Amino acid sequence: MRFLHTSDWHPGRTLHGESLLAYQAAFLQWLVDLAAERAADAVVVAGDVYDRAVPAPDAVRLLDSALSRLSAAGVPVLLTSGNHDSAVRLGFGARLAETAGVHLRTRLDDLCSPLIVGRVGIYGIPYLLPDAVMAELQAERSHASVLRAAVARILADATRRGISRVVVAAHAFVTGSVTCESERDVSVGGIGDAPASVFAGVDYAALGHLHGAQQVAANVRYSGSPLPFSFSERSQVKSVHLVEIDQAGVRVQPVPVPVPRPMAELRGRLADLLADPGAAPRDAWVKAVLTDPSRPAAPMERLRDVWPHTLALEFRPDAVPRQAVADLARIREVRDPVEICSLFVEWVDSTYPDRRCADELRDAVEVVRRVEASG
Secondary structure (H helix, E strand, O other), X not given: OXXXXXXXOOOOXXXXXXXXXXHHHHHHHHHHHHHHHOOXXXXXXXXXXOOOOOOOHHHHHHHHHHHHHHHHOOOOEEXXXXXXXXXXXXXXXXXXXXXXXXXXXXXXHHOOOOEEEOOEEEEXXXXXXXXXXXXXXXXXXXXXXXXXXXXXHHHHHHHHHOOOEEEEXXXXXXXXXXXXXXXOOOOOOOOOEEOHHHHOOOOEEXXXXXXXXXXXXXOEEXXXXXXXXXXXXXXXXXXXXXXXXXXXXXXXXXXXXXXXXXXXXXXXXXXXXXXXXXXXXXXXXXXXXXXXXXXXXXXXXXXXXXXXXXXXXXXXXXXXXXXXXXXXXXXXXXXXXXXXXHHHHHHHOOOOOOHHHHHXXXXXXXXXHHHHHOO
């Protein structure tokens, strides 16, 4: 059998304020077409189906449309809930959806409810918060322990059913994986990660949570997100995994997702960047890191004249301005807290000193002194 492994759709999420909904809709249509073209026996979505626990109406409509098209095409879908999803909301109507070939796995009770294709059982593990499930799983307070217990239940169920090949879809952070800026940290008190060994005995672990596609162990893989959600992902090749399982074993083929726009990060002084318009494609999403010693005038507007889709701007001066050096020297010579605060306010507001503001600042410093003195 063959199936498509994908995850982390996050419909409704933005990229530095830019809506990605149209691109997410295009991806989902591409996925439906790919499933038909490759004669996929199933589509497996390993969590973070939505971007938030209470998704926006547009995101709900987008998911409803995609699942309806997959159902109409006769392609079963198994979805697990991720750390961004509300398990209750995503799982609403699960039993009814099952009749349409949409298999929602959002509860601990769903662990031993596989989607069976031939002799392959596809099991879904929803995102497991240790504090919420460790008692029922008789596990310790860690993701490693609860995942290991969940996999043990699944393997035991597969044995009872006579299932010869086991696929597990899970949403987790596996130790040693490569992260990027757009993922939400799932660690709490050092209990967030789990070793790949928790999936021992599983023929293929289809993972979600990390946005970069990667293999972390034999047949333990992240498909990654289909779209970039930060500029740290600009060098990643976004893809879904076409997984084939037969008597010879497991074969995985990454299928690149069509890229809506290239991404580029430009670094340097503004005048130098503007003098080299070929440094990035004109239609690219651009992040500019400006190294000018002082902030130039209207940098975003000037950058967008050359690259209309400039989304992010950072200032990292490559030299400390003389005035800043002088200001630091002045601060080192000052001992009066009121004067130190005045220097800071003057630095951020050129209209200072204003007599009224100076009096208010002095009064505030005196209040703090009295509070400290009273112990």
